[in-house]
Amino acid sequence: MKSSRTLNDNRQRVIEVGRKIISRKGFSAVGLNEILTAAGIPKGSFYYYFASKEAFGTQMLEDYFARYLETMEALLSSVPDATQAMMNYWHSWTATDDGPTPKGYQCLAVKLGAEVSDLSEPMRLALEQGTTRIVQRLAGQLERMAAENSFVPPPEGCLVFAGALYQLWLGASLMGKMTGSLSPLASAMPLTKRLLQL
Template identity: 50%
Template sequence: MTAMNATPATADVRQHILDVAHPLLLRKGFTAVGLAEILSAAQVPKGSFYHYFGSKEAFGEAVLEAYFADYLGRMDELLAQPGTAAQRVSAYFHDWLDSQTGDEAQSRCLVVKLGAEVCDLSESMRAALARGTRGITDRLARCIEAGRADGSLAAPRDAAQVGAELYQNWLGASLLAKITRDRTPLDTAMASTRQLLGLVATA
């Protein structure tokens, strides 16, 4: 008979380490968080860590991949809701606004926190960021195209360019809101998003 305190499956332990590390990285960044702190928080021995991740760099790449998997899953849910494409894309940006002005550290954007730091440290982590952010802009572009098809959006340029511009605006606004500790940049991003997409006030 299997013991009640049997060791969790490998995938579960690996995910546990990633889950525990996520808020640490949001608070401190990648370089400032040492392996000892991660191991202590996760309550796993050093040998176990290297069983799941070959290096801290490989671990950082895995953290980013897990973050984007969750983020894109949430984005897919928002962009698959009933209603027009304008209503769906508006729900996505309202969700972004709420996540960046919430009290929970886990609501903050890992791209804002780690983007500039790790791109100069690790090519594999930079590539993970590039893949993840491309997933975001691709989804925005598809929603914008759908908005043109259903007549709810009136973006004047090609959808891919508009999707990339919107993401850049919101990423920059999130960074400025973090610097200033003021939500005004995010409110400005929302206003410019409505103008760019031709969203009506009730969308």
């Protein structure tokens, strides 16, 4: 009988390996055996860890957003100046870490949003909840900027404005994937600065 620690470690390994593969290929194109083989987990044991591929996908998205929000929090808390911290976050979307693909293109919300939202209600909800938390954190940063007098909140409020900014970058990332070009992300940056009154 496997210990609960071993079960959790194996489940987490499947999630992490699966996320890397799915971020390249998409959810529907990846079979369970491919994930299990890459994770070094015996074939046929998938259902020991997850009730279904959909349950795996939902857990993968929840794990992704939890990690994303940790990284986002570190970026937004990295410098005392709220405006600089906000711009550091947007610059992170275009960072490549010496790889060929900007991080914005690796976003699972961009990669899977359209694909799985019509296929799986639990996965759609995980996407909605994860992106909602991102927008809420951005709204908090805008409020911090306003408190430092570096931003005048628009009439619609910080939460709606934060949602529009996030949608701008999601759209730019999607267009970048479609065109194979960095120009949509490059265009998003000066527009973001104008919207933030910089």
